Amino acid sequence: MPDVDVRLSKVAKTYGDVVAVDYIDLEVHPGEFFSLLGPSGCGKTTTLRMIGGFEQPTSGLIELQGQDVTWLAPYQRNVNTVFQNYALFPHLTVFENVAFGLRRRGVKGDDVKTRVADMLRLVQLEGFDRRKPTQISGGQAQRVALARALINRPAVLLLDEPLGALDLKLRKQMQVELKRIQQEVGITFIYVTHDQEEAMTMSDRIAVMNKGHYEQLADPETLYERPTTRFVAGFLGISNLLNGRGDGTADAYALVRLADDTMVRVPRGSVTGSGAVQLGVRPEKIRLHDPGATTPERHNRLAGTVRDASYMGVSTQYQVEIAGGARVTVYEQNVERATRSELWAPGEQVQLTWSPDHTFVITDPTPAADEAAE
Amino acid sequence: MGQLIHRYRAAIPWLLMLPGLAWLAVFFVVPNVQMLLFSLSEGTLLTGFTTPPDTWSFDNFPGAVTRYSGNFVNSIVYGGLATILCFLIGYPLAYGIAFRGGRYKSLLLFLVIAPFFTSFLIRTISWRIILGNDGPFLGIIRDVLGLVPDNFSVIGTPLAVVGGLTYEFLPFMVLPLYVSLEKVDRRLVEAAQDLYAGPWRRGGAITGALLGGFLAVALQVGLGYSQFVGETATPGLVALAALVGATAGGLVGASMVSQAFLRVTLPLSLPGVFAGSILTFIPSIGDYVNAHLLGSPKTQMIGNVIQGRFLEQNDYPTAAALAFILMAAILVAIFVYARVLGTEELSGGRA
Structure with a gap:
């Protein structure tokens, strides 16, 4: 196992004259809970989308476990995403939503059943398999989105402000839950958020982003006790x-x-x-x-x-x-x-x-x- | 007092519906009851009609079906083929406008409905001229390019009628499809791609080939069954059509259809498919203008018979019976169709 799961080398993304991501170098270690923290428009979501394969960088290199994936399509990468508003398939049941990735990769019958059941147990949604996404609450939809991504056992799980749509109490509860699940499955998480408290609670390391680059990358304690820039000192x-x-x-x-x-x-x-x-x-x-x-x-x-x-x-x-x-x-x-x-x-x-x-x-x-x- | 106001408020939606309901009662229910009475009557315009309750002439119905079964078949085959063709042309068009239209969306939609600004009678007559024996179409492929023999004609064939219907009702297919495709959340497509929905090469090729082959044979048999420049569907022609259709369908399926489309976009656009095909099928099955202007006596649809019975022979009972049979047939067809499409949606597109 390489000691770097995701490596970004001089990755930049521009839209016309607008620089969304400004030559970022980043290394995320295996099993790490890594957060990209910053205000809206700082380039954190664009960075995540480039790792997921939904955007191609204007220049630079993205490596996943040592393999260059810069130009691979999302379905060719061993990463999965939990989308901001979950993006559950409204026409499919919870079971079929969770089974979607397995079926696309040719897993069949009983194997699908067992793995979906296991995954629904992990996110504490046993018994919900026949419901449609419209018949469950926001917190439950959030868990389905997590299960749907994790069941594929990706090398890296990308989470794009996954708790943004939940109310405060549920958000706190899910923070603890997410951390527990991450430790249980041992998968590298890359988490995008604008909520400094959320990032501090869960992350092993945080990159504080501003204007397309990160100002400081450190563990939560260092960021709080020893911020090195005005922006970081003010944002956290x-x-x-x-x-x-x-x-x-x-x-x-x-x-x-x-x-x-x-x-x-x-x-x-x-x-x-x-x-x-x-x-x-x-x-x-x-x-x-x-x-x-x-x-x-x-x-x-x-x-x-x-x-x-x-x-x-x-x-x-x-x-x-x-x-x-x-x-x-x-x-x-x-x-x-x-x-x-x-x-x-x-x-x-x-x-x-x-x-x-x-x-x-x-x-x-x-x-x-x-x-x-x- | 408060309760009275509360009751009044609860009644507001009904009050608002009143003009519409009254309109339907006067202009839908009353004429239909009149037609129903005519369909059970006997007599002619000259001798006068005997209507229920003096007579109950139920024989009108079986009589009309047996006499005009060929025209019913024409209607169903032409209307069905036109609907399928509208779908095949309209879906990619609606998809393109909804997903790739960008800032030209409104303009493109305007172009889709632009033909409505001219009377459809005028447009159909124009097609009669364009496709006619002395028209520009044959002028090019017959006289200039020499692709077809001198006695070849387009006007008068089922192909011309189906083509006219397809042209006529395409916007009715495109608009509902566009609406439902426009509503499909792009993030769902991204989510599907994220979950390993890639290209659909083998499945797309097989499915495309099967559908293409089937459609080509259906067109060949459907159009050739009455008469197509004197030729009916020979085994050789059917085989050729199947081969061409299967090849084209296979290529399209393998190269253009992704799993994300198959599993997410297509199922989510089914309401549009349903609405579009009904809006296309119902008017085209009852249409008589295209068959009249672009067809021949052999391509008469049931609409032509109804029109002739009513306005030329003044045979109101038979015409009314035919109209009711057509209505019943359409209602049954829609019911079956809704059940089929509805259950597919419920089963969630299992692999």
């Missing part, structure tokens, strides 16, 4: 970004001088030289203190004024204005200060502190206009 969760310049080292850390000359510690190696950088910190990593209170040693410290406090039940979201006028978002769990009267009030002076280890640095700031959320 909320980030506070502060402008500064590299300014030497101290102890085990590198130092960054902010616009107002405050010095901030960041992990060593994340800044070299004295170029302009942006450093980021997640709202939940910051703690608020009284101006005179002692703060943890070596933590980064900024002074600020509370401008807004929104009570959200599990936590409270603060907007704190720091020197220079920038606003920092802070989430505080409602543990120590649990009632409204105990919360920080707008106008109060506070100190913000956070661990240097929770600071990430973006050395390649892209324009702010790119910061697209969902």
Whole structure:
């Protein structure tokens, strides 16, 4: 077994003047749950469709388990797709939908029956085999689409926003289910979504895509804790970004001088030289203190004024204005200060502190206009 | 009060249907009852008719069938062949417009119905001139190219009648087919391809050859059964037709029909096939203009007989009986057809 299931080499796709996919190199490992995450129009679906064979790349090479499949038709590739709106055959029963691929490949009689029954059991749809797609719910249709693809035992399963049409509760349930099924069958999944939480929950690795290429490819934790671009920092969760310049080292850390000359510690190696950088910190990593209170040693410290406090039940979201006028978002769990009267009030002076280890640095700031959320 | 309003609201759909129902009652039910009475009457226009309840002349029905069975057969054969030809020409056309028409869809559909802007009588008369013995068609293939003997004619043959019917009713086939093909979700075709539905070479070749051969023989026998430039269907001609049809069908089946089409697009377009063939078959089986203008006395269809009995011989009872027999035959045929096509859809196209 090769250690790469799907390899994209310099794959590009253009429609006239529009560049949908911009020279992507990608390797997906066997058994991996791999996600392409990005806003609509970022090229993630086009990339998936090229792997599935529904589109031909304008240039580049697509390999499947070492075999060049760039110009093969969908029916000649050992990959199957779960389509965005399931695309179940409305004139066929659930059984015949699931059996479709087997029949096209010449599997006969009892063999078909056994394998369809097994597959319907895997997706927990026993007893639904004689229903038509119009007679089942969205969640069930989703499972049929999954079974219809998986029964062919493809090398790679492609999923194009498969949970997009489901309501929130069902979506959460299917996320767990999908992960379970993937581990049970051991097939490589390539999953396209615009939902960062969905991608984080299920994926082994995620490629965050923007404008036809991916900005960062890493496991969910790295993407969240150490985003390397403004886009990734903004697309996955909320980030506070502060402008500064590299300014030497101290102890085990590198130092960054902010616009107002405050010095901030960041992990060593994340800044070299004295170029302009942006450093980021997640709202939940910051703690608020009284101006005179002692703060943890070596933590980064900024002074600020509370401008807004929104009570959200599990936590409270603060907007704190720091020197220079920038606003920092802070989430505080409602543990120590649990009632409204105990919360920080707008106008109060506070100190913000956070661990240097929770600071990430973006050395390649892209324009702010790119910061697209969902 | 509230209940009254509620009842009124429930009645609104019925009220809206009222004009249509009234129209049908006056212009469909009443004339049909009148016709039914005529079909059971006896007498002539000169001597006067005796109608039910004074007489119940049920003999009109068996009498009409035996006297005009040949014309019934003509109608069914010509109408059936025209419907099959319309389907064979119309399906690829509708498919092409629906799947490949792009921004020209509306224009192409307009061209399909463009002939309707001229009276069909005028168009049929034009065909009579075009295909006539002194017309441009024979002028080219007979006089210029010398492909056919001097006594060859097209007008007056069953071929001309079937050709006229096919031409006449093709739009009625194309439009319903287009509607149902247009509705087929392209993603379903992609899904089928994803699930290993590739080309359909062997199956397509065999099926195409069988269908092509059958159709060619049906055309040959159907057209030759009465008279086709004096020649009936000889075994040699039938064999030749079968060979040509099978070859053409086999080539088309093997090269142009994919499994995705067979398993997804075709089954999903069956409602259009059903509607289109009924809209083609019913008017063509009752048509008399094409047989009158493009045919000969031997190619008279049942519509010609009904028209003649009514307007020339003033034999209302026989004409009315024939009209009812035709109506009953069509209703039975549609019922059987609906059952056949309906169950196929339900069984889900099992492999």
